[in-house]
Amino acid sequence: MSKKKIAVIFGGVSTEYEVSLMSAASIIDNIPRDKYDVICIGITRKGRWLFYPGDTQGILDGSWKTHPDCCTAILSPDRSHHGILKILNDGETQIQKVDCIFSALHGRNGEDGTMQGLFALSGIPYVGCDTLSSACAMDKEVTHILLDNAGIPTAPWMSATIECLADLDALAERVRARLSYPVFVKPANTGSSVGVSRAYDDVSFADAVKHAFTHDHKIVIEAQINGKELECAVLGNHDPDVSVVGEIIPCNEFYDYQAKYHGDSQLFIPARIEEEASNRIRETAAQAFRVLGCSGLTRMDFFLRENGDIILNEPNTLPGFTSISMYPKLWDACGLPYPQLLDRLITLGLERAEDLHG
Numbered sequence: 001m002s003k004k005k006i007a008v009i010f011g012g013v014s015t016e017y018e019v020s021l022m023s024a025a026s027i028i029d030n031i032p033r034d035k036y037d038v039i040c041i042g043i044t045r046k047g048r049w050l051f052y053p054g055d056t057q058g059i060l061d062g063s064w065k066t067h068p069d070c071c072t073a074i075l076s077p078d079r080s081h082h083g084i085l086k087i088l089n090d091g092e093t094q095i096q097k098v099d100c101i102f103s104a105l106h107g108r109n110g111e112d113g114t115m116q117g118l119f120a121l122s123g124i125p126y127v128g129c130d131t132l133s134s135a136c137a138m139d140k141e142v143t144h145i146l147l148d149n150a151g152i153p154t155a156p157w158m159s160a161t162i163e164c165l166a167d168l169d170a171l172a173e174r175v176r177a178r179l180s181y182p183v184f185v186k187p188a189n190t191g192s193s194v195g196v197s198r199a200y201d202d203v204s205f206a207d208a209v210k211h212a213f214t215h216d217h218k219i220v221i222e223a224q225i226n227g228k229e230l231e232c233a234v235l236g237n238h239d240p241d242v243s244v245v246g247e248i249i250p251c252n253e254f255y256d257y258q259a260k261y262h263g264d265s266q267l268f269i270p271a272r273i274e275e276e277a278s279n280r281i282r283e284t285a286a287q288a289f290r291v292l293g294c295s296g297l298t299r300m301d302f303f304l305r306e307n308g309d310i311i312l313n314e315p316n317t318l319p320g321f322t323s324i325s326m327y328p329k330l331w332d333a334c335g336l337p338y339p340q341l342l343d344r345l346i347t348l349g350l351e352r353a354e355d356l357h358g
């Protein structure tokens, strides 16, 4: 049987462009080549789509877009193409068929349903959550509303839109009345902790709000939860598997961008918690996966309070995907090595498409 062609898409117009390059390089290096051929498509920070024929080193060092054989390559929404439309440098167009898309685009314009909408139009199977679940899980306010509705515990929260910048004192008053300091202020739609800060009084709150609004026109404000930071990996479509629970000890005051990618944060797999708490987290992760309508994969992040309460912090429909990222490491600890995990994810994407069209 001929090998299936997997288009790996990376980069993108998002604050997580660099994280995407790291995830994509690992994915490309580890997709089992006895079963799959890989086609690399990079999206520049400005939104240009390019076919990239080079190696993963060029992706990691950011030079990929200057490769002399890069050419424009657009994912076609025309189902008869079922693939990428390449515009070669001499102007000739070529159709490159694709069997499944593996998007390594984190954050906005990648993890938020926009890309998934294009994949759905193209009729090409793809790895991971669909348009609606991606959009719901990306927006921290919508996630809170859906989880609250399902009775899944989240941090006490409120949201605000950009008009509130006109009267920050009034917003601070509402926050003090409903949540009390310290609070976390977050753009509704970013990831990798971009734009997230902790506020402990009116002055730091005003700074945190202004900063968050540089990333989004909606923000979410949450009461600070004290407890362990735990993550678990969900994998599957209808009746998903849930991994062991992992634990993070951020090297900074909280798990900010620096602590995630450039610091000495520690991971413990399995987490150093009671089995009973771990089971409750795993059950809640599967429940949240269903409530949000996820498919393929999602990493569910939690806090465990000292009194034993669990709080769901957030779902990540396209979590960090290097071989040392939590999602693949959790599966590795369960006996599913990274290349087999990628194979499983592609198979799940193909199966979902068959369920829909078969």
Ligand SMILES: Nc1ncnc2c1ncn2[C@@H]1O[C@H](COP(=O)(O)OP(=O)(O)O)[C@@H](O)[C@H]1O
Binding pocket: 155, 184, 186, 190, 191, 192, 193, 194, 196, 222, 223, 224, 225, 226, 229, 250, 254, 255, 256, 301, 313, 314
């Ligand atoms: N309510 C909260 N209480 C305590 N810490 C929080 C809270 N919300 C976020 N944090 C800290 O900030 C980090 C980033 O917040 P998160 O909501 O996960 O944003 P992102 O989607 O950018 O990862 C978390 O990993 C955690 O360390």
Ligand SMILES: [Mg+2]
Binding pocket: 192, 193, 301, 314
């Ligand atoms: Mg997070």
